[in-house]
Amino acid sequence: MPKLPVLLASLLFATSARAVLPIPDADNGGLILPPGFHALVVADKLKPLRGMTVAPNGDIYVKTREAGIYGLRDTDGDGRADLVKEFGSGGGTGIALRGEWLYHSTDDHVFRYKLTPGELVPAGPPERIVRDLPNRHQHSAKVFAFGADGQLYVGTGSPSNAYGGKKDRALGATGEDPTEFLKTYGGYWRYDPGKLEQTQADGYHFSTGHRHSTTIALNPVSQQLFIAIHGRDQLSTVAPQFYNDDDNAENPAEVFHVLTDGANFGWPFTYYDPRRHLRLLNPEFGGDGKKLAEPGKFPEPLIAFPAHMSPMQLAFYTGTQFPAKYLNGAFLAFQGSWNRAPKPQKGYQVVFIPFNAQNMPTGDYETFADNFAGKKVIASPGDATHRPHGVAVGPDGSLYISDFQAGRVWRIIYTDQ
Amino acid sequence: MTVRVLALLALLAALAACARREPAATASAKPAAPLPDDLPSDLSAKTFATAEALAKEGAALFTQNCATCHMADGGGVPYLQPSIKGSAGISNPDPQLFLSLILRGSAVLDEGAKAYENDMAPQDHLSDTEIAAVATYVRQRFAAQPITKPVTPADVAIARARPGLPP
Numbered sequence: 323m324p325k326l327p328v329l330l331a332s333l334l335f336a337t338s339a340r341a342v343l344p345i346p347d348a349d350n351g352g353l354i355l356p357p358g359f360h361a362l363v364v365a366d367k368l369k370p371l372r373g374m375t376v377a378p379n380g381d382i383y384v385k386t387r388e389a390g391i392y393g394l395r396d397t398d399g400d401g402r403a404d405l406v407k408e409f410g411s412g413g414g415t416g417i418a419l420r421g422e423w424l425y426h427s428t429d430d431h432v433f434r435y436k437l438t439p440g441e442l443v444p445a446g447p448p449e450r451i452v453r454d455l456p457n458r459h460q461h462s463a464k465v466f467a468f469g470a471d472g473q474l475y476v477g478t479g480s481p482s483n484a485y486g487g488k489k490d491r492a493l494g495a496t497g498e499d500p501t502e503f504l505k506t507y508g509g510y511w512r513y514d515p516g517k518l519e520q521t522q523a524d525g526y527h528f529s530t531g532h533r534h535s536t537t538i539a540l541n542p543v544s545q546q547l548f549i550a551i552h553g554r555d556q557l558s559t560v561a562p563q564f565y566n567d568d569d570n571a572e573n574p575a576e577v578f579h580v581l582t583d584g585a586n587f588g589w590p591f592t593y594y595d596p597r598r599h600l601r602l603l604n605p606e607f608g609g610d611g612k613k614l615a616e617p618g619k620f621p622e623p624l625i626a627f628p629a630h631m632s633p634m635q636l637a638f639y640t641g642t643q644f645p646a647k648y649l650n651g652a653f654l655a656f657q658g659s660w661n662r663a664p665k666p667q668k669g670y671q672v673v674f675i676p677f678n679a680q681n682m683p684t685g686d687y688e689t690f691a692d693n694f695a696g697k698k699v700i701a702s703p704g705d706a707t708h709r710p711h712g713v714a715v716g717p718d719g720s721l722y723i724s725d726f727q728a729g730r731v732w733r734i735i736y737t738d739q
Numbered sequence: 740m741t742v743r744v745l746a747l748l749a750l751l752a753a754l755a756a757c758a759r760r761e762p763a764a765t766a767s768a769k770p771a772a773p774l775p776d777d778l779p780s781d782l783s784a785k786t787f788a789t790a791e792a793l794a795k796e797g798a799a800l801f802t803q804n805c806a807t808c809h810m811a812d813g814g815g816v817p818y819l820q821p822s823i824k825g826s827a828g829i830s831n832p833d834p835q836l837f838l839s840l841i842l843r844g845s846a847v848l849d850e851g852a853k854a855y856e857n858d859m860a861p862q863d864h865l866s867d868t869e870i871a872a873v874a875t876y877v878r879q880r881f882a883a884q885p886i887t888k889p890v891t892p893a894d895v896a897i898a899r900a901r902p903g904l905p906p
Binding site: 492727 | 803804811818846857
């Protein structure tokens with residue numbers, strides 16, 4: 323039997339086009355949203371959650387860091403998942419739907435499950451598309467997206483901070499030649515999404531020179547792939563003679579780029595200063611907080627976000643539920659920093675990135691969903707109540723957000739009220 | 740080693756020497772403010788009567804060398820760096836395992852023993868007395884049962900001379 327609020331809602335909004343929207347939570351699930359937006363908690367207290375995707379029928383699939391994949395279904399139309407099924411294993415981060423296939427990645431492999439129409443949980447075992455990717459624990463998430471060519475673009479991070487040798491991340495870290503290392507780490511590789519058991523050697527090495535990118539999505543209009551990259555840590559640990567706590571908290575930028583064939587994003591030699599809008603040499607490679615990188619050698623970021631905020635999933639907004647300005651812009655979840663200490667941490671929010679008439683970001687962004695941490699001043703990530711990680715757009719244009727900290731899933735709706 | 744690397748090392752050594760000043764009368768002052776001016780001075784010439792005295796020096800070293808990863812409250816960062824509150828490694832009365840970890844970082848751990856995504860960087864740029872101070876502080880503050888017995892520079896020298904983990 324439908325719950326009372328659903329009955330009330332259908333009576334109240336019987337003639338309205340928005341009658342299908344659920345009743346939001348009175349406290350918006352703890353979030354602060356722009357006027358007219360509301361939130362409800364779809365599921366709560368699941369395992370720590372990573373990437374997310376929503377099927378055309380509204381079923382939600384969300385990765386867990388260490389365990390299986392959750393399938394979440396709302397069977398009575400109140401917006402809350404009353405069917406919560408966990409399947410598979412291996413943890414990981416990446417997830418995407420393509421036709422009847424549910425693709426997902428662990429830190430080592432990319433798999434796909436065949437979905438049965440109407441069934442939340444896949445019936446058979448997964449097929450392995452890419453196997454045994456390089457994984458040395460640090461920066462091991464293997465995010466992926468499908469390009470305009472239908473091919474699978476899979477990221478492999480660099481298990482390193484700034485390639486500072488044995489002293490990487492410690493006082494006096496000294497850069498080493500990364501040429502060999504970058505042949506297997508720190509880039510995107512392209513694979514055939516229909517071919518089983520590929521290795522990295524079977525992939526096409528598409529881009530290089532990144533530390534760790536956990537953000538990749540296809541612009542629905544221009545059909546270009548966009549990525550964000552996590553900047554390096556610990557400038558003031560490695561080279562306190564050049565960087566103080568403030569320099570470290572505010573450097574380097576988390577950068578946003580278009581992903582093009584052969585692109586080199588400048589790691590480990592350089593970093594981008596978001597306040598001065600300059601590309602500088604890393605101290606491991608002769609930098610001193612002032613020395614600029616060779617001009618024009620590496621692409622300028624399209625957006626230079628504040629340091630250490632940790633950009634996770636990116637989702638272009640393709641729905642019509644939200645006001646027109648959101649259409650074909652993108653939402654990006656920032657899981658929140660740890661390396662701004664002893665300054666307060668930053669991030670812990672979902673931002674909206676407007677795209678212009680040329681389908682490129684304008685360079686600006688605005689906070690969309692905030693207060694995940696549940697407090698104004700965050701000393702340490704452990705103090706945050708929630709940390710947003712996944713974002714996905716549902717078939718009716720609702721935005722879904724997943725939580726890496728306490729396993730919550732929110733649905734954001736727009737009611738104009 | 741290239742000339743450039745040697746020059747860089749010499750520069751770092753010179754800078755480190757500049758940063759080392761005579762200890763100011765900070766005993767009753769507030770906890771040390773962040774780097775670089777308030778880094779504790781070279782401790783090697785000093786002796787400490789009590790673990791408390793040694794740990795006082797260790798607090799600033801903890802802020803500069805450990806808190807960036809393990810956070811000021813020792814609580815760590817989920818999946819990246821462990822909480823060290825009550826950690827078995829530091830709660831063991833024998834400090835040798837802990838000292839090996841400080842000196843050589845997570846490279847001393849077996850691949851299978853690594854449970855966190857990040858690597859712990861070796862902290863062997865610290866002197867034996869500095870490591871004794873920070874280890875004493877950490878054991879006093881974060882061990883399951885506070886350990887008052889100080890870690891000595893001699894303990895650190897033993898760990899430094901041994902290539903891997905204690906037997």
